[in-house]
Amino acid sequence: MSKPIPPIVLPPLENVEVEANWLRQNLHKWLNEEFLPEAINETIAYRASQIFIRHRLEGENDLGSLVIAIVTEMQSFDFQKSFYSEFAIANAVSDLILKSLGIDSCCGNN
Secondary structure, three states: OOOOOOOOEOOOOOOHHHHHHHHHHHHHHHHHHHOOOOHHHHHHHHHHHHHHHHHHHOOOOEHHHHHHHHHHHHOOOOOOOOOOOHHHHHHHHHHHHHHHOOOOOOOOOO
16 A cells, blocks of 8 residues: 655745745746647636635645645636636646645655
8 A cells, every 4th residue: 555645735925925926927837838828827827826825825835725725716717718627727736836846746756
């Protein structure tokens, strides 16, 4: 039986504006590169970064819980003009955060 993957806990939020802008810009770039650049991608990246930062401000630092929050809250977003879904967005945020921490999102290795 394999070992469970330990939770990934982010350091406390230090600079709201820097973290929000970093996530918004990197998610927007990822969205544009993954399929086609679309105007809706900017709105998606902005909304996901707002959700992420709001939960961080509320003291949530567990990456898994942050991903669930994005999935849950993005369900009300209208994805009709996009190739993406709330799950793709939450997974992309997770991958971007893991990459920024030097963790391989495929295998959990540093």
